[in-house]
Amino acid sequence: MQIKRIPVLSDNYIFLLYDQEQKIAAVVDPAEAQPVLDLLKELDLELVAIFNTHHHSDHVGGNQKLIQAFPNLCVYGGKEDKGRIPGQQVFLVEGDQVSFAGRSAEVFFIPGHTKAHIAYYFPPTETTGTGELFCGDTIFAGGCGRLFEGTPTQMVDSIGKLRQLPDNTRIWCAHEYTLGNLKFAVTVDPDNEILQQRFHQVQKARSQDEATVPSLLGLERQTNPFLRWDQPALQQTANSTDSVRVFAKIRGMKDQF
Numbered sequence: 662m663q664i665k666r667i668p669v670l671s672d673n674y675i676f677l678l679y680d681q682e683q684k685i686a687a688v689v690d691p692a693e694a695q696p697v698l699d700l701l702k703e704l705d706l707e708l709v710a711i712f713n714t715h716h717h718s719d720h721v722g723g724n725q726k727l728i729q730a731f732p733n734l735c736v737y738g739g740k741e742d743k744g745r746i747p748g749q750q751v752f753l754v755e756g757d758q759v760s761f762a763g764r765s766a767e768v769f770f771i772p773g774h775t776k777a778h779i780a781y782y783f784p785p786t787e788t789t790g791t792g793e794l795f796c797g798d799t800i801f802a803g804g805c806g807r808l809f810e811g812t813p814t815q816m817v818d819s820i821g822k823l824r825q826l827p828d829n830t831r832i833w834c835a836h837e838y839t840l841g842n843l844k845f846a847v848t849v850d851p852d853n854e855i856l857q858q859r860f861h862q863v864q865k866a867r868s869q870d871e872a873t874v875p876s877l878l879g880l881e882r883q884t885n886p887f888l889r890w891d892q893p894a895l896q897q898t899a900n901s902t903d904s905v906r907v908f909a910k911i912r913g914m915k916d917q918f
């Protein structure tokens with residue numbers, strides 16, 4: 662399985678998963694259809710699945726046109742998103758498995774950004790070495806999604822599940838928000854040297870218009886304030902040792918940043 666990143670809209674990424682031998686592809690969160698159709702044509706692939714993480718229009722906007730172009734494809738999404746994802750056929754819950762091109766992904770139910778949000782995790786294989794996590798707007802490189810429909814308690818629980826995956830899990834998040842996230846992160850975790858290094862690397866990468874997604878979970882655990890509620894530095898910033906309070910405080914500060 663290979664993965665291609667398609668930048669669309671102002672800062673979204675669509676991910677195309679594909680298998681060159683079988684000539685099939687699946688797409689994660691198609692905000693728009695045309696860039697996906699163009700790439701499918703270029704690579705000569707048939708689209709067999711849409712994996713949606715949640716119902717927001719910048720994640721499902723291309724569903725309808727893709728279904729028209731490939732009427733046999735299957736549209737996957739979370740069970741709680743019933744009625745909100747165009748063309749949804751499969752209603753997934755925690756622990757379900759989905760498969761594509763001989764690989765299977767585990768589904769995580771991760772409410773917080775929305776009440777129905779899910780993630781897809783492909784564990785590493787002997788040949789790849791890395792796992793692949795498609796987490797929509799839940800974990801971002803250096804940040805996390807806003808709480809539109811969920812509570813801090815839910816988000817801590819959701820991120821807590823993802824945070825336990827192996828270090829070598831690639832984080833395929835749906836937006837290029839990394840630079841802005843790290844600008845904030847250094848203000849709440851000021852003595853974190855690995856974070857400082859990352860901030861400089863990302864400033865350089867973005868000044869050269871390079872993508873910073875995917876990120877690695879191991880690096881997120883070391884530098885992303887929204888995965889670090891149990892670290893003394895963040896607890897000090899939030900003036901609490903309670904996980905949910907620390908998270909909620911930092912999230913609130915980011916909302917105002």
Ligand code: ZN
Nearest residue numbers: 715717774798
């Ligand atoms: Zn969203």
Ligand code: FE
Nearest residue numbers: 717719798835
């Ligand atoms: Fe989004």
